[in-house]
Amino acid sequence: METAVEKQMRGGRLFVVVPCYNEEEVLPETAKRLKEELSKLAAAGTIDDNSRILFVDDGSADRTWELIAGLHAQDPVFQGIRLARNSGHQNALIAGLFTAGSLCDMTISMDADLQDDVHVIGQMVERYHAGADIVYGVRSARRSDTWFKRVTAEGFYRLMNRMGANTVYNHADCRLMSARALAGLRQFGEVNLFLRGMVPLVGFSSDTVTYERAERFAGESKYPISKMLQFAAQGITSLSVRPIRMITGLGFFIFFVSIVVFIYSLVRYFTGHTITGWTTTVLSVWAIGGLMMISLGVIGEYIGKIYLESKGRPRYIIADYQGDATDTPDLIDRKGVI
């Protein structure tokens, strides 16, 4: 096992992984800033000279892939993979991480829209050299977000934790992972991905760095409210069975209430009031009917997940790769097999 000091002396090859979906407006600026940052760190010796920026084109419909290919032709620091179709942010992320994982010592994932401060790269690498295998980027302030985005996003983290899906508060997908942490992540074979909940389950020593989240540099958010809600449900049902337990608890509670109602009806019967109680009957039919449907829906969510998992479809398919000729990345997602 090497010591932290030896690690520091060695630098290490870094891959910055950037998922891009219709990001032609921000890509040139993102590329420029990331390159500047990497050159600075390479000059300081904290990362190797052959560190790379890997863009993952998640089936964009605009000129994103042409831009990536153009950047690669100009400078080998820029690399790219193109997915065969739009597979979603989480799948695009692991496509990039797993492609890079076998080629480098550490990866840092970051959004393409420059909302994550590029300066955290240096801080994350520092923590890596200090011995952390995973470094979470945590947003210190959300001043740049709208009131609505802030409240919904913070509510999301709280709800997640309450539902038993433990995540790092205010941490999205900006994080450093060492090669061995990535090898650990590869063992997770699920197709329903919720990376920010899965990564803490990998283990190893972790650390956090905080940064202020900036405004989107250009273009629009690819996460409208409907996608955010879907993502929250995905996170909870991927990581926890607490909703099902809550249904069981609710079942017990309603059963208890029914005993009380049963005693009440008996008392009414023996005191000669047999016709009354229409309101309670109708109300309880509706209430229990509604609860049953919700419960079936929740259980259905999980069964749907099992259905998808049992198919074992690939999480992504890579259509194109622009990288170093000497690098031979693993372009096939073998799910769990290193």
Ligand code: UDP
């Ligand atoms: N993204 C992606 N595939 C998608 C949607 C988004 O790769 O289907 C990328 C997008 O290009 C960006 C990142 O995921 O780099 C985060 O998306 P966005 O900035 O739109 O989300 P927000 O920051 O508004 O939550």
Ligand code: MG
């Ligand atoms: Mg964004």
